[in-house]
Amino acid sequence: MAKIETIRHSLSHIMAQIVQELFPGVKFGIGPAIENGFYYDFDLSQSLTPGDLPKIEDKMRQIIKQNLSFKKRGVSKKEAQKIFQNQPYKLELIKEMSGEKITVYESGNFLDLCQGPHVKSTKEIPIKGFKITKIAGAYWRGDEKNPMLTRIYGVAFNTEEELKKFLEREAEAEKRDHRVLGKKLELFLIDEEFGSGLPLWLPKGAILRKIIMDFALNAYLERGYKLVATPHIANLQLWKRSGHWDFYRESMYSPIKVEKEFYMIKPMNCPGHVKIYNSKIRSYRDLPLRFTEMGTVYRYERSGTLHGLTRVRGFTQDDAHLFCAPEQLHSELLSMIDLTLYILKSFGFKEFKVSLSVRDPKKKTNYLGSNKIWNLAEKALEEALKAKKLSYKRYLGEAVFYGPKIDFLVKDTIGREWQLTTIQVDFNFPEKFNLNFINKKGQKKRPIMIHRALLGSLERFIGVLIEHYGGAFPLWLSPIQLVVIPVGSRHRKYAKEIGKVLKEENLRTEVWTEAETVSKKIREAEVQKIPYMLVVGDKEIKTKSVRIRKRDKGDVGIIKLTKFIEKVKKEIKEKK
Ligand SMILES: [Zn+2]
Ligand SMILES: [Zn+2]
Structure with a gap:
């Protein structure tokens, strides 16, 4: 055949x-x-x-x-x-x-x-x-x-x-198309008059985005990362020094004139973090230094390639740059892989594919940095993957000109693969910006720099997440977690009381007291894919309880309000 x-x-x-x-x-x-x-x-x-x-x-x-x-x-x-x-x-x-x-x-x-x-x-x-x-x-x-x-x-x-x-x-x-669900669930909007490839976050999407950002940022801060913040534009001279003007100009927007100088909208957050590193003399005792920022960057993409949230012109990275001594590289990578798996698993991804991109040894002149440092970094990446017992594919010649990298792909519910996480070692920035630290012997040494974004871009990540769950997010991520539905007008007062209690427990709750039928409200909650509906009538008022309807499961019976709160809090904590 x-x-x-x-x-x-x-x-x-x-x-x-x-x-x-x-x-x-x-x-x-x-x-x-x-x-x-x-x-x-x-x-x-x-x-x-x-x-x-x-x-x-x-x-x-x-x-x-x-x-x-x-x-x-x-x-x-x-x-x-x-x-x-x-x-x-x-x-x-x-x-x-x-x-x-x-x-x-x-x-x-x-x-x-x-x-x-x-x-x-x-x-x-x-x-x-x-x-x-x-x-x-x-x-x-x-x-x-x-x-x-x-x-x-x-x-x-x-x-x-x-x-x-x-x-x-x-x-x-x-x-599961996130562009369709994004509209239906009122998460985001792409308005051509506002600009192609520039998503606007609607209230529910913006809450989802905040939950994701807070979760990631807290995980980083707990692990010794330091939060920094850098502006959206920076002087053109900086981008010339970093090499972006020469090697990355096609992905950048035109310069903006400010008085007598030119500024560029940032396509990456790295130069700002490098400047922060260089703001004082660093000692070996300061290392490793990990700077993180939810950094919004802008990159030129041809209009024909734009696609919902997964291919955009402006996006926010859960970015971080790490600076360490060469001998710290291995342990830094180990904890970074742990963190990656923890983050991705928390969002419900169970299967991963890992790729290791290394230099083509026959074309050594195509790369920046000494042989010694390349060997060290490639070995460190490979050993870290082995130590974590992750199977990976090695891609010869796929490294970036400034260093080797690891990428993580996740498999979604229907078996599609999406690249999210990237961890890159960089030998370029430390040279170009003359980064140093003072070692134990009082000598000036070059630190190794790592760029990494674990979610990748928030826009793309949320796009993938919408498709992974078909819009039916687990409780901890749902923009609206609970909706209280009174059976008749005389139950509105109780519904509002319950709503108040739930909101005080930090549960994202809405109370629907409009004069619509219960069945119509249930249908609406189903369309919005709200995880729990709390229906309240005479019986529920008498027993201080709520009748629960669970998304996709329907009526699951009556439960005491206090018991229900306990139950959902557990579910949120476990990220089920
Ligand atoms: Zn032919
Ligand atoms: Zn970077």
Whole structure:
């Protein structure tokens, strides 16, 4: 059987053949295989609707049944230009091709400029293994200056079973889409007039954000981190010295003129923390020093790549920079891995993947820092992972130019992987900013610097969290934990009294006394995914109790108010 990538790519040709038949005069872009499927880009004079997709899919099946063969032909550049004389995008590609020999593939009456490989015959394609899924706009060659083409996507697998599984998972992922849930649960807003990629936090989202920040920050402070704070803009000269102006300018926004000088919006928090380190002479007794900040940074991302909370232009990192003596690196890494696992597990992630990115030893000149220090750092990272019995993958040549790093990926409820945590050793900053400490013998020594963000960015983290839980957050994270619902108007007073008691116990509580029916309020609480509903009527007033409805479980019976408070406090503490 042909490779799945070959099948996927061959399907893109067949799809193009149908589109050519249905839309004469169509101009073709490209049609590669991608993860799980394929696409093809078309420049169409009429618009295509999702309703057209089943028709395209049916016609593709008819073609596949014909056992059509893919014929390869080598042509000269001139011939190719003649064949594709009415295809401007193909001509553009031909123009850029070096060498004389160009290959074209013919299947049925469709001829495409392509290097292959393809299936020999369409009979190699599992006829029930594919589906045409969606239409999207895509700029020619991904450049917003170029025309917008119509991209049709398909997915394809070796068997119908595999396809079915994939589509089920996709449907589940769609239900969990944080952009949809973010709106429905009133967590955040992306307002195009305000600016693309710049999420605005609504009251419930901002509370969630605060709970997460407080939890992380407290964990850091308990472990000897010191809280610092740095401004959002800093002098351009600083960014020149740090190397960002030379190596990171494409991700930074244009300079702002302030009197006679230029300032940059910060893409990272590091230079500020380095300046704080350098604000006084440091002794070996001061080390390790750990500065932390919930630092908001801004980085340029192309508009086409922005995505809800997971790809934004402004975000807040749970950032920290550690400065230690070389011999402290190992123990610092050990406690940092412990802390990472504690934090991620607290948020309900159970499976992790760890990657260790090291230098390509054949290309040593691509990296900053001495051999000795690289070996020390790579060894320290690797030994720390081994000591913690974490399985990891080693990626040669994936280190940043200034140092090796460890990344943690988490697996969510439906098996998708998200990169969150990054721990990077840095040899660049200590050199560029001449960082020192005085050792026991009174000599000046270079500290090792570590950048680390455990949640990564709060925006992305919350996006992942929404999808992980499908918006049904555990009690400790729920923006509204409890809602009190009086059965009738004569129970409102008791509902309010209870609400007051619960709020005094620091439970995020709302009391819904509006003149709506109980069932309507219950439905609303379910839509908002509030963990507990407390329904109160005559019986509950008499016994100083509440009737509990639990999210997804329904009515779980009557309980004394004091007992209930005890129970939820335990649940919050255990982060269940
Ligand atoms: Zn091809
Ligand atoms: Zn940093």
